[in-house]
Amino acid sequence: MTEPTFTTLVSRWYEQNARDLPWRVPGIGAWPILVSEVMLQQTPVVRVLPAWHAWLARWPDPAALAADTPAEAIRMWGRLGYPRRAVRLRECAVAIVERHGGRVPDQLDQLLALPGIGTYTARAVAAFAYGQRHPVVDTNVRRVVSRAVAGDPDAGPATTPADLVACAELLPIEPAAAALASAAFMELGAIVCTARSPRCPACPVESVCAWRASGQAAPTGPTRRPQRYAGTDRQVRGLLLGVLRDTTGPVPHQRLDQVWHDDVQRARALAGLVKDGLVEPVGEESFRLIGDGPVAQPLPG
DNA sequence: CATGCGTGGAA
DNA sequence: TTTCCAAGCAT
Numbered sequence: 001m002t003e004p005t006f007t008t009l010v011s012r013w014y015e016q017n018a019r020d021l022p023w024r025v026p027g028i029g030a031w032p033i034l035v036s037e038v039m040l041q042q043t044p045v046v047r048v049l050p051a052w053h054a055w056l057a058r059w060p061d062p063a064a065l066a067a068d069t070p071a072e073a074i075r076m077w078g079r080l081g082y083p084r085r086a087v088r089l090r091e092c093a094v095a096i097v098e099r100h101g102g103r104v105p106d107q108l109d110q111l112l113a114l115p116g117i118g119t120y121t122a123r124a125v126a127a128f129a130y131g132q133r134h135p136v137v138d139t140n141v142r143r144v145v146s147r148a149v150a151g152d153p154d155a156g157p158a159t160t161p162a163d164l165v166a167c168a169e170l171l172p173i174e175p176a177a178a179a180l181a182s183a184a185f186m187e188l189g190a191i192v193c194t195a196r197s198p199r200c201p202a203c204p205v206e207s208v209c210a211w212r213a214s215g216q217a218a219p220t221g222p223t224r225r226p227q228r229y230a231g232t233d234r235q236v237r238g239l240l241l242g243v244l245r246d247t248t249g250p251v252p253h254q255r256l257d258q259v260w261h262d263d264v265q266r267a268r269a270l271a272g273l274v275k276d277g278l279v280e281p282v283g284e285e286s287f288r289l290i291g292d293g294p295v296a297q298p299l300p301g
Numbered sequence: 302c303a304t305g306c307g308t309g310g311a312a
Numbered sequence: 313t314t315t316c317c318a319a320g321c322a323t
Binding site: 036037038039040041042043044045047048081082084085088116117118119120121124136138139140141158159186189190195196228 | 315316317318319320321322
């Protein structure tokens with residue numbers, strides 16, 4: 001099999017144009033890469049950068065995070081959004097300590113079995129941290145391949161097995177080159193072949209792009225109307241968690257009552273936070289971040 | 302497999 | 313001002 005022109009063009013472009021992101025530093029280690037991948041799930045790079053530095057300064061390895069409380073993980077998550085990821089990342093650290101001696105596993109099935117690690121993240125860690133040859137398929141890669149190879153302006157809403165096969169066929173045989181190609185596809189989608197306003201004049205594969213060749217039909221908008229944020233349970237959860245995050249220990253429910261007027265919705269949101277393992281009741285009157293209790297004191301003497 | 306799950310900045 | 317997200321995951 002010959003290495004496709006498309007892949008070499010994108011890889012060369014990447015070598016010249018890649019952003020120098022800290023988790024791309026050679027030899028950075030699997031744990032920093034894993035943390036970056038989880039933080040980057042639905043959160044923009046510019047907001048991840050400071051949180052990533054702070055997180056790794058405090059918890060340089062899985063064992064350090066596993067030994068701390070979920071509440072502190074939620075606090076250090078700051079306002080990255082989707083704070084369940086913070087709790088899952090800590091659970092992931094616990095599992096890494098228990099199952100793998102504190103070292104991030106390098107096998108795809110072992111990675112996939114960790115909390116908060118799905119198809120994309122497992123493959124990203126295996127490829128970027130361990131140099132293995134796996135297709136790494138995120139929304140950027142699916143869009144790039146959909147356009148340049150298939151000629152479609154948009155990719156499907158979710159990654160399918162067919163997407164993995166299509167991407168695998170684009171990868172060089174040599175594992176390190178394959179990992180670089182995957183990073184290059186992602187970068188091209190993030191920087192040039194963006195969803196709404198692709199910068200085709202700056203694209204390294206404009207000359208071989210099927211979408212371009214077929215007249216570049218306009219991307220169609222989202223298939224379904226996205227849920228509005230204002231007034232949703234999501235917003236109320238965010239407000240409640242904001243108070244709990246900025247307070248150490250239990251918060252009386254009267255204080256939580258002030259964040260939202262609708263009793264029914266507020267109670268539902270709070271119950272959701274408890275159900276999701278982010279918050280726990282303390283007695284009859286208060287709530288706190290999960291595990292945000294007094295640390296066990298060593299006995300005197 | 303369609304939904305729920307935060308956030309803050311760009312268009 | 314309102315809209316639309318941005319390197320997904322779990323259920």
